[in-house]
Amino acid sequence: MSNSGLSAGDAQLMNAVAEAEAESARHGQDLTPGQWAKKNLFDGVLNSIFTLVFGSIALVTIWFGARWFIDSDWEIVRANLRLFMVGQFPRDDLFRLWVSGYIVVFMGGFVAGAMAHNAQDLADMQGVEYERATWGSLLRRFWTIIAIIIFFVSFARTALPYIGVAGGMVLAVGSRELGWRAPAAVRARSVYIGAALFIISMMVLAGTSRLGGFALGAVALAWVASETGKRDLPGGGAGMVQRWAPAILVAVVVFVVTVLLPYDGYGWEDWGGLHITLFTTVFGIGMGMPIGILLALGRRSDLPVLKTASVIFIEFIRGVPLISLLLFSNLMLPLFLPGDRPADLTLAVIVITGFSAAYIAEIVRGGLQAVPKGQTEAAQASGMSAGAVQRLIVLPQALRAVIPAMVGQFISLFKDTSLLSIIGILEFLRVSDVANAQPDFVGKGLAPVTYVFVALGYAAFAYTLSKESRRLETRLGVGVR
Amino acid sequence: MNDIIVNADATEVGGTGNVMIDVTNVDKYFGDFQALHGINMKVGEQEVVVVIGPSGSGKSTLIRCINRLERHDRGSIVVDGVELSDDIRNIQEIRRETGMVFQSFNLFPHLSVLENITLAPRNVRNVPKAEAEATAMELLERVKIPDQARKFPGQLSGGQQQRVAIARSLAMKPKVLLFDEPTSALDPEMIKEVLDTMKDLANEGMTMICVTHEMGFAREVADRVVFMADGEIVEVGTPEHFFTNPQEERTQLFLSQIL
Numbered sequence: 001m002s003n004s005g006l007s008a009g010d011a012q013l014m015n016a017v018a019e020a021e022a023e024s025a026r027h028g029q030d031l032t033p034g035q036w037a038k039k040n041l042f043d044g045v046l047n048s049i050f051t052l053v054f055g056s057i058a059l060v061t062i063w064f065g066a067r068w069f070i071d072s073d074w075e076i077v078r079a080n081l082r083l084f085m086v087g088q089f090p091r092d093d094l095f096r097l098w099v100s101g102y103i104v105v106f107m108g109g110f111v112a113g114a115m116a117h118n119a120q121d122l123a124d125m126q127g128v129e130y131e132r133a134t135w136g137s138l139l140r141r142f143w144t145i146i147a148i149i150i151f152f153v154s155f156a157r158t159a160l161p162y163i164g165v166a167g168g169m170v171l172a173v174g175s176r177e178l179g180w181r182a183p184a185a186v187r188a189r190s191v192y193i194g195a196a197l198f199i200i201s202m203m204v205l206a207g208t209s210r211l212g213g214f215a216l217g218a219v220a221l222a223w224v225a226s227e228t229g230k231r232d233l234p235g236g237g238a239g240m241v242q243r244w245a246p247a248i249l250v251a252v253v254v255f256v257v258t259v260l261l262p263y264d265g266y267g268w269e270d271w272g273g274l275h276i277t278l279f280t281t282v283f284g285i286g287m288g289m290p291i292g293i294l295l296a297l298g299r300r301s302d303l304p305v306l307k308t309a310s311v312i313f314i315e316f317i318r319g320v321p322l323i324s325l326l327l328f329s330n331l332m333l334p335l336f337l338p339g340d341r342p343a344d345l346t347l348a349v350i351v352i353t354g355f356s357a358a359y360i361a362e363i364v365r366g367g368l369q370a371v372p373k374g375q376t377e378a379a380q381a382s383g384m385s386a387g388a389v390q391r392l393i394v395l396p397q398a399l400r401a402v403i404p405a406m407v408g409q410f411i412s413l414f415k416d417t418s419l420l421s422i423i424g425i426l427e428f429l430r431v432s433d434v435a436n437a438q439p440d441f442v443g444k445g446l447a448p449v450t451y452v453f454v455a456l457g458y459a460a461f462a463y464t465l466s467k468e469s470r471r472l473e474t475r476l477g478v479g480v481r
Numbered sequence: 482m483n484d485i486i487v488n489a490d491a492t493e494v495g496g497t498g499n500v501m502i503d504v505t506n507v508d509k510y511f512g513d514f515q516a517l518h519g520i521n522m523k524v525g526e527q528e529v530v531v532v533i534g535p536s537g538s539g540k541s542t543l544i545r546c547i548n549r550l551e552r553h554d555r556g557s558i559v560v561d562g563v564e565l566s567d568d569i570r571n572i573q574e575i576r577r578e579t580g581m582v583f584q585s586f587n588l589f590p591h592l593s594v595l596e597n598i599t600l601a602p603r604n605v606r607n608v609p610k611a612e613a614e615a616t617a618m619e620l621l622e623r624v625k626i627p628d629q630a631r632k633f634p635g636q637l638s639g640g641q642q643q644r645v646a647i648a649r650s651l652a653m654k655p656k657v658l659l660f661d662e663p664t665s666a667l668d669p670e671m672i673k674e675v676l677d678t679m680k681d682l683a684n685e686g687m688t689m690i691c692v693t694h695e696m697g698f699a700r701e702v703a704d705r706v707v708f709m710a711d712g713e714i715v716e717v718g719t720p721e722h723f724f725t726n727p728q729e730e731r732t733q734l735f736l737s738q739i740l
């Protein structure tokens with residue numbers, strides 16, 4: 001086929017894109033500001049009225065907003081910045097938080113760079129266009145996060161946060177570049193590297209523990225099994241042994257080494273602020289995802305016990321407000337758990353994980369149902385086992401289809417974590433109340449100041465997430481069919 | 482080959498004379514609705530059987546029973562000496578030996594063309610990756626689109642997709658190929674390239690059952706044509722027989738509509 005075999009739909013789409021670009025070029029370049037305003041703002045009577053009315057509303061809002069901003073006493077935020085960011089994390093151990101944060105930033109940058117390069121390679125291989133990110137485009141994508149971080153830091157009274165944040169931004173840029181330049185073999189494994197780094201960053205804070213060893217062992221297990229799975233293995237039991245024996249061996253070694261390493265951290269009783277908000281969100285989604293996928297598969301399973309258990313779990317969790325689940329976690333869950341009463345945050349994280357798992361399960365179920373029956377039939381017809389059909393054909397397509405919905409769930413969980421305040425956890429929103437109860441500030445009516453500060457924080461992260469999700473949507477619609 | 486076979490049971494065997502598929506007294510119900518009524522059909526090794534019939538006559542259901550995409554309710558189906566039972570290993574053994582090509586291609590959109598073709602051999606037969614890819618490239622040569630190996634299905638034309646689907650089913654080195662209206666979803670200009678591929682296969686001695694209304698194809702390569710209506714086999718014969726001398730009224734009516 002000529003034209004590298006693009007189908008008619010693709011050609012149309014590319015034409016549409018080219019036209020839109022040309023259109024925006026016409027707008028941007030050929031019109032003087034006056035012409036542009038006439039064309040877009042005062043094009044007809046109705047449009048002119050809209051422009052005047054909404055323009056005035058906007059101007060008045062900005063005017064009063066700015067005056068309020070300038071006139072307000074922001075001392076309460078300055079005095080409590082650390083409390084807002086990291087809660088009551090001990091001052092002497094703050095370096096752990098920085099190290100941990102830097103590892104996370106490095107991981108994010110590295111994985112993003114590697115993935116972007118992988119996507120570019122794939123596009124090249126198929127001979128399609130790939131829009132490579134530039135520093136400018138990355139700035140446009142993440143400017144809200146960058147702005148909010150700068151806004152936060154501007155309340156700092158010492159130099160350290162400035163230096164630390166500047167260092168973090170340099171690290172983000174550098175690690176993305178490093179990820180982009182990494183050899184293809186490393187890039188292909190960036191997900192495992194990222195997962196391991198994330199767990200290590202947690203252990204920098206919390207110290208080595210069985211839980212950490214278990215998590216790191218699980219990553220090692222998945223990684224090694226994927227490596228051995230790439231070799232040509234014999235069928236049946238021998239193949240299973242050759243695939244899983246090395247993986248299990250490495251996982252056990254990783255677990256034992258991690259547990260034996262003498263490194264103490266802080267339990268998360270002391271965690272708080274924005275840190276805990278971000279952590280519970282990421283953890284809730286990260287752990288909720290695999291559990292949710294299993295629940296979704298369970299719900300579709302033919303085994304009645306599995307099916308019923310999945311349905312009951314999903315419907316119960318979804319039928320009950322998160323607040324009541326959190327109260328339940330605080331008051332009743334300890335009665336069911338063996339040993340001493342766990343930390344409040346442990347209980348809350350269990351609930352948050354279960355909660356997001358139930359919602360993710362329903363999202364995934366929607367994705368599974370959207371995979372056409374013909375896909376399963378084609379795979380079955382070639383003799384693949386039911387498990388292989390789910391794993392290799394149905395799940396990958398279903399998960400790809402629900403990524404945008406998953407990001408939506410991510411955003412709502414991010415906001416829902418503010419409910420942790422109900423059970424006395426010092427998350428981002430609750431810091432506001434604590435600050436307003438301090439002797440220096442109590443009764444001064446400063447709640448609006450702290451609430452605006454907190455709201456801006458939530459909005460900046462949520463906005464970037466939802467923008468990224470829309471970007472993914474178009475990406476997936478166009479790039480991957 | 483016999484000149485004319487008029488045999489409502491379709492149990493004469495063409496090809497080399499060895500029976501490849503043996504369908505005996507098969508009934509199939511969807512709830513209360515009986516989709517197949519006492520079907521008897523044998524297909525010989527290297528034989529090409531074309532199945533025609535009006536919409537809803539049970540053509541798809543019949544060939545989907547042969548690889549157990551549908552479960553038949555009565556009677557027996559034997560493929561290459563293995564009788565279909567409810568045992569999943571038994572079903573998979575038969576599925577490994579029978580390839581199927583669908584009207585809507587059903588390529589895996591998240592996998593490249595090459596991966597579509599190598600997936601089953603690697604996963605089911607444990608063929609080493611390099612070997613599976615070499616075979617896949619040979620098959621793509623055979624269906625005349627080796628340059629599309631790295632593309633994704635969505636980037637191909639319908640005709641190219643269907644040829645990939647044929648290559649995919651050939652990758653398992655099946656003994657039988659089942660085609661369910663492989664050209665019905667294609668634009669006219671792409672039908673020929675797919676039919677040509679199927680003709681090549683027939684000439685190479687592949688055993689095939691094709692549900693298709695391409696009578697030109699039937700005339701050229703079919704050893705036998707089976708006409709179905711209302712879940713029954715109504716008439717069986719050579720393509721010549723159907724063109725010149727169809728016996729049953731329902732056959733004549735149907736042919737007058739499609740020819």
Ligand SMILES: Nc1ncnc2c1ncn2[C@@H]1O[C@H](COP(=O)(O)OP(=O)(O)OP(=O)(O)O)[C@@H](O)[C@H]1O
Nearest residue numbers: 511512514516534535536537538539540541542543
């Ligand atoms: N999954 C199903 N559930 C219920 N009824 C079905 C199902 N599949 C097929 N049928 C019915 O069985 C009959 C035969 O269907 P089948 O698809 O085999 O016909 P066909 O000859 O292939 O028709 P077409 O030419 O339209 O493809 C039809 O009446 C159809 O409605």
Ligand SMILES: [Mg+2]
Nearest residue numbers: 540541542661
């Ligand atoms: Mg049909």
